[in-house]
Amino acid sequence: MTQPQGTDLAEHLALLRRRKLLFSGCLLLGVMTSGALCYLLPPQYTATTQVLVAPTGVQEQNNQVTPRQRESLNLDTEAQIAQSAVVRSKAAQATGSTTIAPPAITVPPNSAVLSIAVTTGDPAAAAAQSKAYADAYLANRTETAEAELAARLKTLYAKLKQVNSSLGDVVEDIEKLTKGSAERTIATHRQNVLSRQAASLTAKYDSLKTVAVTPGTVISQAVPPAEPSSPSIPMLLGTGLMAGLLAGVGTAYLRDRLDTRLRTAADVERLTGLPVLADFTGDVDLHDLTSSLVASCPDQRLLVRAVPNRPHEPLPVELALLDGSDVRDLSRADAAILLITLRQATSQQVAAAVRHLQRHRVSVVGVVAHGASPAQVDSAPKALETVPIPVVPDSP
CATH class of the missing domain: 3.30.1890 (Bacterial polysaccharide co-polymerase-like)
Structure with a gap:
């Protein structure tokens, strides 16, 4: 699973918006440096x-x-x-x-x-x-x-x-x-x-x-000039602006390429390519979530895999019959969803989980994202326990 390489202008602008603080800081630093040079350089x-x-x-x-x-x-x-x-x-x-x-x-x-x-x-x-x-x-x-x-x-x-x-x-x-x-x-x-x-x-x-x-x-004949020839304020400011712009763009691209942490649901889809079925960082329609899961996996057993994986920690949501606590869950599961903790999970961890499931012929149908705050974690199970997902029982 690789990070998509967009060449569309909208994707580049979206990247700059994601790293706007870093980009703005480099741009401001370039302008401030050129302004300082205008003040410090002696006139010639x-x-x-x-x-x-x-x-x-x-x-x-x-x-x-x-x-x-x-x-x-x-x-x-x-x-x-x-x-x-x-x-x-x-x-x-x-x-x-x-x-x-x-x-x-x-x-x-x-x-x-x-x-x-x-x-x-x-x-x-x-x-x-x-x-x-x-x-x-x-x-x-x-x-x-x-x-x-x-x-x-x-x-x-x-x-x-x-x-x-x-x-x-x-x-x-x-x-x-x-x-x-x-x-x-x-x-x-x-x-x-x-x-x-x-x-x-x-x-x-x-x-x-x-x-x-x-x-x-x-x-x-040469005459004493009335105005200094350097430093040229427009040239220095233009150079600082251009240098800050290039440094900001380069740093933003480098930071975005090296940063694999998933902070929002949009980062999950952008960096992993998996669809986000629900996002518990904001308001969520449980009816739509249930309908989406049932439509995605009709008559299938679902396995919930938490990312990052914490074997001794109970899952914050009850979305399926299989939660990985039984060693036979992988062989019994028909499909899986990933429960991603935002601001803690990375795209490498998601990719590793997908590869592990695929080796056992378990396809991943989507992602459920939730925040890492305790209040959001505690409220998630109560909301979903009232809307169970139909699951086909094990065959004898």
Whole structure:
């Protein structure tokens, strides 16, 4: 006998109604916890500086321009540089502080803009640190570009100097060679090649000498925020409400699945699947009870089995001829009813009693439930003794 697994919405709602105290407690706990966090968490302020990144004029990591990527600059790489340790050290020096909050770098889609946001407990400090990060990033970008430009100029100058020296040596050799000779022809060809190399290197050198390094500009200065960015009261309350809701539902389902105690007649039918013929926790119509038993078991001997089973305790009701006191009752019984004491019996005990009766080929026709209070137990026999159930006597 297993607990039915309902998938209908009404069954889930019924489960929550049964565990409404547990569900409401978890929900209230989640809301109260989020409210406490709103009160205890210190306010945080976020200031943002926007930087328009421009090509520096020297070779950089570029993206292929496509309909999805309209900027040639690799802004993902620049975002990592903006939050690197070098830039952070420069920003700390600019603010005169040994500790500085880490920035949050974002890149708007299809743009060459870096949004540098800093969150601290002081709005003025947040704005100052965000501006310091932007200035440090641009300064580092300028230094990197100028260093690369200087290295390229130095390399070009060394190559140009080498080509000019070789060209001078070739010119001197040509004057010493005989006109029309093969050696002079080769030397003349080499002179032309070196002349073209020198002209190309000179053009590149002059072009780099005129390059103006443009790292970018600040297009939006950070200002001290007037309102804190966190904690967000709606977000915390919504999170607490959702967490409490999920915890309440999960706890209610777990508690309902693990709790097998039968507290009401509805629990008996829900957890055991047996029909409840009468419920003595409230008003009961004895005429209807007698009619139901007779209709359920016409011309049959009924056995009453108490759950939980107390062999030395007399049954609180006289519903049948057989009460289990005689060892032959199981063999003589045609059918059985279970007398369940609510708030004491469990579904496992009912299942064990049903299995025991079925092994002796005695079918269970239903359940009679009664409360565990002494007043209800004492009043039950007096009410039922006046309405006997017809029973067929033993055959000779």
